[in-house]
Amino acid sequence: MLLEKLPAHVLRDVFGFLSAGDVARAACACKTFKQVARSESLWRKLLSEKLGSQASIVLPKTLPNERYPHGDMVVEPAWKEMFQFWMNPGPNSYSWMEHAKGEELENRGKFAARYLHRCTAIGDGNKILLFGGQGSGADFFNDLHLLDLRKKSLQLEQLDAAGDPPFPRCSGTLTAVSVTGIPGSEVVALFGGSQGFFEGFSNSLCILQGDENVSISDAASQHKGLTWREPLVVAADPEDGVPDARWGHSAVSWNGKLVLFGGSNTQHCFNDTWVLDVGLNPREPESRRLLATWKKLKLGNDARPPSRAGQTVSLVGDALYVFGGCHISDVFNDLWRLDLGVRVPTWERLDVAGTPPAPRVGHAAVVLGDRIVFSGGRGSPTAGASGTYATADQGLATMQGLTFFEGGFAMLDISRGTWMPIQHPNRNNHVYLRGEDDGAVDMEDAAMEDEVWEHRTGHVMVPAKDGLLVIGGLAYNGEFQNDVQHIRVF
Template identity: 25%
Template sequence: MTSSGEPEREGARPQQDDDDDRRSVRSMAVGSSKTPSTSLHPRAASGTTRTLPTPPDLASAFSRPSPSTRSASESTFSTSSGLQESSTTMPALPNPPPLAPSSSQPQHSSSPSISTANSSSNSISRYPTSSSSSNLRSGGPAPPTSSIRSSRSSRVEGGAQPSPKPIRKPVMPKQIKEPIVPWNHAGSTDVPVAKTSSLYCSLTPMYGFPPPVLKAHTSTLVGDKIYVIGGASSSKGGCFGGVATFNIHTMRWDQLKDVKGESPPPIRAHTSTAIGHTIWVFGGGDEMTYSADMFAFNTLTHTWSLPKLDPSSPQPVPRRAHSASFLAPSSLVIFGGGDGHTALNDTWIFDTSTLTWREIISPPARDENGEVGREGGDAVKRGPVPDRRGYHSGHVVDGKLVIFGGGNGQKTFDTVEVLDLKTKVWHNISPPPDPSRSRKRAYHAAMVIGNLLFVVGGHDSKQYQSDILCFDLRRKKWTTKHLAGNLYPGRGYHSSTFADGRIFILGGSDETTFFSDMWTIDLGASAGLAFLPPIMIHLD
């Protein structure tokens, strides 16, 4: 019985023993760490709670205990409140296999020993005290969760130690080898690496349902699809009468099955020009027929229509092998071609909003002094109208019609001539001929990208070419663009379309072979030309 008269509980220890224990714990803390320990419990200041010693190292506090210290660690443990509980025997759990070392985590000792505030102490601190907590808050190294689980599950009943499992190597991703460069028509894959300033040519992978092998057809970009209309077919012996589409992203061909309306007859050597979601098809023909009809194809509804024109208004003669260019906001500019009897050099504008034609008649050619000059004279600077021609290329740039190349059966041209649609005056902006390289072209394909006129393939009066020419419309001179990769076979009567930084070349012929392939010319660094502001062509 205690001094207060209360009966002494069974198992209770005298107060003196508690004081001795408290002094023993404090002495162990002083001997193990220089940092004074503080209590984690709010009642520690009142003397009702015991304080725990601060572990000198968090990493060692969570390491695996050795067999020599296992029996001591199994006997007692301290709670977070600092109160020592009665001796508790923990059930034995198997040791986990050692973790594979990682370069991103600190290396933990593989020795099965555990370090606490005092190696002779039979208690393990389950939670960090003030010094270790500040280390965590300051961004210091924290013990991995896997190590905590290992220390808690390391108490094995009976002390059985299973053999460690082999360390598992990290799974490495399968190496993706560099793709083989696109093949060329000769079958070689030994192609040098292209510079970023170069143009790169390769055979285009494609699948689906392509059109028949064609020449003298048209390819028109609307959205992300290229629409192929008309053209002479080698397999059927006539002209292609359907509409095929090529998706520039998926590389898939499809032939439209739900086409309706009044469609044009099978034609070739016609023109197709997109204005919005409508493709306007003019001229063309087959065999001995020539057309002057203007058809419209709606790419949204897949519907053909033949607008009714005023028969009393002037209209161009039937033709094919001409050029057609878009003139904002809703017009087409037609130049040249042939009517089956002779080549042409007239210029017409068709307004798609009013369905009317008007002809551009240029004034007489004049020399530098303003005098009327002779056609072909050396002193003529403005005018005359370009020579009659067909199978040339035409584009509207800065409100001016740019004509290049073409032929008339007797001559192949290499001149760049510009028609100012406001003054109706022609200007020849070609530089002097280069005797080292011929730039004559007919049956070619061309497009304007930024300030450059790209000319693809064609016939130079001697043979079909597989190169690309570039004319700078701002500086009025030819420039050189290196074409790397696998060159496409020389051809004419083909089509080319610029889309997504690439030029797509389809079909064509070299008089002996009809080509069914498609080639891609990646512009590389030159693709940024398409995003430059519209250029201005200054004429003298």
């Protein structure tokens, strides 16, 4: 039986195993293959594979006709057009989301303006927990908020948790991890941080848990059943001990474990890598107190990133990617990779094609499939690097000698090994929403606030419907932010 004689739905399944390039080549073979290659579901599947686990969060269920118009045999299928857009976006392809599109960004629960707060996704990735940060007047926070991406009206909802709350802090890490020995379990680990550079640093570890038989995701949604607990902390190797007190470090969740890199305190700047395993406590089997075991990662050679803080660490597959950060007055834009999937990991400095972003610290990063998207931060503009920054006549413009970079988005394409051109989102008809300390929302003229939210540092960024959300941060004019900005990618 000839392949082209197979039913269309079978051919679509077969084509689903091909790459986009192979689909395009197969379409040239015959009319039947050409028709199958025009399947909307096929191109949606190919795009979803590119975006990985984030596809269910960021991809819309249907496409807006004005951006990806459907057509007849002459016009490309809409999902194929979106695939091509993702692979090779044109200049200014992203846009600040218009309020008229139905995305009502609200702020509830007294989420005070702040920066250097932290966040982590829980459950299926559609719920975001935010913790801590620093506000004006040297205010430090230890409040906990939930952002549920599934809701049509996005709200920052304050959560209450039982137990002894962690001390107020900024620049720690908040990471969702599994409990070894309990399949499907999830807790959130809060590590380190500080109340300012001269106020001391912490290496304390706090665990946020759901009540027994209640997942942390369900407990957050129900606004009850959350508890902060201190685990029993031990070292896998007594000679290595546990990580020193620090801030400005980074952490990701890998195979249910926390992987920690870098950071600094008043005495040291670090480039060490640690793995934290959270499991049941055999010493207290009847209690809910967990056992947290720190293990310093043994590396295969002496190569490693220079010591730094304020960098981003992103996990793509089994590989860590470290970008940027600073060590005293040295600000970096180097890129390093550590493959955790091998028996003896080794650091490798990457020399990728394209123009790298300018050196920076305090930026944000988010993974979308095989790409890492970076935004904001402060740094030192250099020749041969890309980035637009605030000039001396704009507010503070510089702080501690470092300039503020604007709201452009740099993208690292991992699969193709290249930096893509920076995206500067279109701001036409954008409606700016700012959450006040009392939970109210004011809608202001975008032009009046244009330069405020473009340049920021210490913010967080997460995947969301149609694109990304940027939350909070410190603007170049010295104002702390508590806004939620929606950037439309798709």
